């Protein structure tokens with residue numbers, strides 16, 4: 001009999017399969033982790049954008065989480081699209097009940113501009129969710145909303161990371177996909193409450209970046225589930241997303257998804273000396 005590490009995603013469903021629950025479960029699978037899920041909202045979505053959103057009741061979200069907590073258990077968990085303050089409060093309460101720590105991806109706006117978090121729910125993210133975070137992984141606009149800091153320099157980014165740490169997150173990763181100053185590289189900043197580290201890669205010119213943030217935080221969660229440190233998991237996540245963006249798929253007419261197979265395909269190729 002085999003034992004396997006487990007990871008739970010508490011997030012929205014993306015019918016197009018590139019972001020949300022679908023991206024998370026694909027990433028967990030590729031990294032050898034057994035994936036479970038609690039769906040917070042169903043989105044009718046494709047590469048052209050979010051067409052409609054149907055949120056679950058907080059009771060239904062709690063029931064799904066309890067199904068995992070009371071039976072299967074989990075070695076790590078991530079949160080993605082949570083949509084409303086009521087859902088956030090419920091999720092934080094269940095996470096605390098089970099004594100878990102979360103990878104919090106504070107999803108706010110989809111690539112096409114649709115809001116995946118109600119404006120009045122931002123305060124709930126800060127108050128209830130940040131203290132549950134082993135790692136919080138905002139992109140630059142999300143870090144700005146959560147801290148009130150306008151990020152245009154590296155110093156601003158570091159200042160925002162310190163403020164996010166003060167809100168209760170043990171580690172902060174500010175992702176650099178939206179960095180307007182950086183044309184050649186994509187650089188993510190990690191702050192652990194003491195030191196800053198950077199994870200940097202070449203910036204890939206492509207429109208197919210739908211779900212990069214979800215995929216990154218899911219790979220990070222898989223690393224943590226496998227018992228790796230936050231530092232090693234961040235490195236894994238950066239490698240995973242780099243390969244997934246680089247080896248892109250030709251899916252849909254708009255912002256296509258990343259390639260969740262790419263990391264393992266590359267590993268097989270390297271093993272075969274190619």
Ligand SMILES: Nc1ncnc2c1ncn2[C@@H]1O[C@H](COP(=O)(O)OP(=O)(O)OP(=O)(O)O)[C@@H](O)[C@H]1O
Pocket residue numbers: 019109110111138139140175176177178186187188201202203204205206209210211212213214215216238241242245
């Ligand atoms: N064009 C790119 N080339 C290389 N890496 C990229 C590129 N765009 C984003 N990344 C990397 O992808 C990861 C996710 O970053 P990003 O800032 O895009 O997240 P996000 O905005 O939350 O994504 P989402 O579109 O899912 O909301 C980070 O590791 C970032 O460095």
Ligand SMILES: Cc1ncc(CO)c(N)n1
Pocket residue numbers: 011012013014019020021043045080081107109110111116210211212213214
């Ligand atoms: C369901 C869902 N979660 C997150 C994102 C952000 O990429 C998205 N577009 N859709």
